[in-house]
Amino acid sequence: MSNIAQKQEKIAVSGDEAAAYAMKVIEPDVVAAYPITPQTEIVMNFSQFVADGEVTTEMIPVESEHSAMSACVGSAASGARTMTATSANGLALMWEVLYIASSTRLPIVMPVVNRALSAPINIHCDHSDSMGARDAGWIQMYCENAQEVYEKLILAIRIGELEDVRLPVMVCQDGFITSHAVEALEPFAKEDVQKFIGSYSVPYSLLDVDNPVTFGPLDLQDYYFEHKRQQSEAMSRAYQQIPEIVKEFKNTFGSEYDFLELYRMEDAETAVIALGSTAGTAKNTIDGLREQGRKVGLVKMNFVRPFPAEELRSALSPLKAVGILDRAESFSNQGGPLFSEIRAAMYSSGQRPPIADYIYGLGGRDMTPGLIEEVFRDLDKVAKTGKVEQSVHYIGVR
Amino acid sequence: MNNLGWKEIPIGGVIAEPGTAKKYQTGGWRTYKPEVDFDKCTDCLQCWMFCPDSSIMVKDKKMDGIDYEHCKGCGICAEVCPVNCIEMVKE
Numbered sequence: 294m295s296n297i298a299q300k301q302e303k304i305a306v307s308g309d310e311a312a313a314y315a316m317k318v319i320e321p322d323v324v325a326a327y328p329i330t331p332q333t334e335i336v337m338n339f340s341q342f343v344a345d346g347e348v349t350t351e352m353i354p355v356e357s358e359h360s361a362m363s364a365c366v367g368s369a370a371s372g373a374r375t376m377t378a379t380s381a382n383g384l385a386l387m388w389e390v391l392y393i394a395s396s397t398r399l400p401i402v403m404p405v406v407n408r409a410l411s412a413p414i415n416i417h418c419d420h421s422d423s424m425g426a427r428d429a430g431w432i433q434m435y436c437e438n439a440q441e442v443y444e445k446l447i448l449a450i451r452i453g454e455l456e457d458v459r460l461p462v463m464v465c466q467d468g469f470i471t472s473h474a475v476e477a478l479e480p481f482a483k484e485d486v487q488k489f490i491g492s493y494s495v496p497y498s499l500l501d502v503d504n505p506v507t508f509g510p511l512d513l514q515d516y517y518f519e520h521k522r523q524q525s526e527a528m529s530r531a532y533q534q535i536p537e538i539v540k541e542f543k544n545t546f547g548s549e550y551d552f553l554e555l556y557r558m559e560d561a562e563t564a565v566i567a568l569g570s571t572a573g574t575a576k577n578t579i580d581g582l583r584e585q586g587r588k589v590g591l592v593k594m595n596f597v598r599p600f601p602a603e604e605l606r607s608a609l610s611p612l613k614a615v616g617i618l619d620r621a622e623s624f625s626n627q628g629g630p631l632f633s634e635i636r637a638a639m640y641s642s643g644q645r646p647p648i649a650d651y652i653y654g655l656g657g658r659d660m661t662p663g664l665i666e667e668v669f670r671d672l673d674k675v676a677k678t679g680k681v682e683q684s685v686h687y688i689g690v691r
Numbered sequence: 692m693n694n695l696g697w698k699e700i701p702i703g704g705v706i707a708e709p710g711t712a713k714k715y716q717t718g719g720w721r722t723y724k725p726e727v728d729f730d731k732c733t734d735c736l737q738c739w740m741f742c743p744d745s746s747i748m749v750k751d752k753k754m755d756g757i758d759y760e761h762c763k764g765c766g767i768c769a770e771v772c773p774v775n776c777i778e779m780v781k782e
C-alpha cells in the first residue's frame with residue numbers, strides 16, 4: 294500500500310530503548326518515574342532526550358513508584374498527556390494508585406517491563422507483576438519484540454484516550470529477554486506518529502480555574518457502584534473500538550495488532566497460547582514441527598485486557614487440544630491466570646477442546662524450543678484420548 | 692435525594708460543579724441541637740470562628756442564628772461561647 298507511512302532508517306536498539314524512542318515520538322507532556330531494573334533504561338534514555346532538548350516533556354523524578362503513579366494521576370487529571378514506566382516490585386508499590394488512575398479514568402500509558410516479584414529477589418522475567426494487576430482496570434497489551442514495544446506504545450495512546458474509553462494502558466515486554474536484547478527497530482517519523490495520536494484533551498481539567506471541579510471525592514453507597522459500572526462499560530467499549538483503531542494503525546503504519554495473532558492455525562489440531570517473547574520462540578518451534586508434518590499452531594495474545602473471549606472461542610473451538618503457556622503462578626491450585634481465564638471463556642463455547650496449563654519460565658528460567666516441543670508432545674496425548682489427565686504442568690523446573 | 696444512574700453522571704467520580712457541599716444537607720446527622728439565647732449573646736463571634744461546619748450565620752457582623760440544615764450538633768459552639776448562651780438540647 295502506497296499510503297503507508299515511510300519507516301525511518303533501521304536502528305539497533307534494546308526493547309527498553311525502543312520504548313524510550315516511542316516516548317520520544319509521542320512526546321508526552323509529563324513523565325514521572327522512578328528507576329527499577331529492568332525498566333531503568335527506558336526512563337534513563339528518555340531523560341537524556343529531555344536533557345538534550347529533543348523533547349519538551351516535563352520530567353518529574355520522584356522518590357518511589359507510589360509517588361510516580363500519584364504524580365501521573367495529578368498530571369493526567371490536569372490535562373497533560375502522561376507516561377511512566379515500571380517493573381515488578383515497582384508496579385507492586387504503585388498498586389493503590391493503579392486503581393485510582395483507572396477509576397479516575399486517566400489514560401496514562403505505562404511500559405511495564407515484566408519481572409518476577411520478590412521473594413527471593415529475582416530481576417528476571419516472568420509475568421507475576423502485570424498478571425497480578427490484570428483486574429486493576431487497565432488495558433493490557435503484551436509485546437513479542439522491540440518493534441512491537443515501539444508500535445504498541447503508540448497504539449496504546451490512541452486506545453486509552455478514546456473518548457468513550459479513557460482508561461490507562463500497560464504495554465508489557467519481557468524483562469531482559471526483550472528489554473535488554475538488541476534488535477533492529479524501524480522507527481516512524483514523528484509527524485506521522487503525532488498525526489495518528491492527535492492531541493490530548495480532557496473533559497475536565499484540574500487546572501481550569503474558571504471551571505473548578507472536584508477529582509477523587511468521597512463516593513459512598515450512593516454513587517460508587519455507578520462509577521464502577523461506568524468503568525466496566527469503558528472496558529467493553531475499548532473491546533468494541535480497538536478493532537477500528539487497529540485497522541487505522543495498520544493503514545497508517547503497516548502492522549496489524551488484532552486481539553489475537555493466529556500463527557499457522559488454519560489447519561492446526563493442537564495449539565499453544567502465549568504472550569510476549571515466548572510467542573517468538575513458539576513460532577520458531579512450530580515451523581520446525583510443521584516441517585515434520587505436525588499440525589500445530591500458536592495463538593498469540595496481543596491484549597489480555599480487554600479480554601478477547603469471543604476471539605479465543607472461535608480460534609480454539611475447532612482444536613483437538615490446547616496448551617496454555619502461563620508465565621505466572623496464581624497459587625489458586627487451579628493453574629496460572631491465563632489458564633483460569635481462557636478455560637472459563639471456553640465454558641460457554643458449544644465445542645470445548647481439552648485444555649491444559651503449562652507454567653514455565655518463572656524468574657527468567659529459559660523457555661526453549663525443546664520445552665515447547667515437550668508441550669506439543671503432551672498435547673498430542675491429550676488430543677488422542679480427548680482427556681486431560683493432568684491439568685497443570687510445571688515445565689522446565691527441577 | 693433522587694440519585695442519578697450511571698449513564699447520567701460524569702465519569703471518573705468527577706464533581707463537575709463547584710461548591711456543591713452546600714447542597715448536601717447534613718443537619719439530619721444531629722442528635723443534639725444548639726439553641727442560642729440571644730438576650731445573653733454579645734456577638735463576639737467565637738462560635739462562628741470555631742464551628743467546623745460553617746453553620747453559624749452572621750449578618751451585619753452580628754450572630755444571626757444557626758444553619759440547622761448543615762449544623763451537625765458537635766457542641767463546639769456551646770463549649771467556646773464565653774457567656775454560655777448556647778445550650779445543646781436533645782433532638
Ligand code: SF4
Pocket residue numbers: 725741742743744745746747757761762763764765766767768769
Ligand atoms: S453544634 Fe457544632 S456544627 Fe452546630 S453550629 Fe455549633 S459548632 Fe457548628
Ligand code: SF4
Pocket residue numbers: 727731732733734735736737738739754771772773774775776777
Ligand atoms: S460565642 Fe456566644 S456570645 Fe459569642 S457570638 Fe457566639 S453565641 Fe454569641
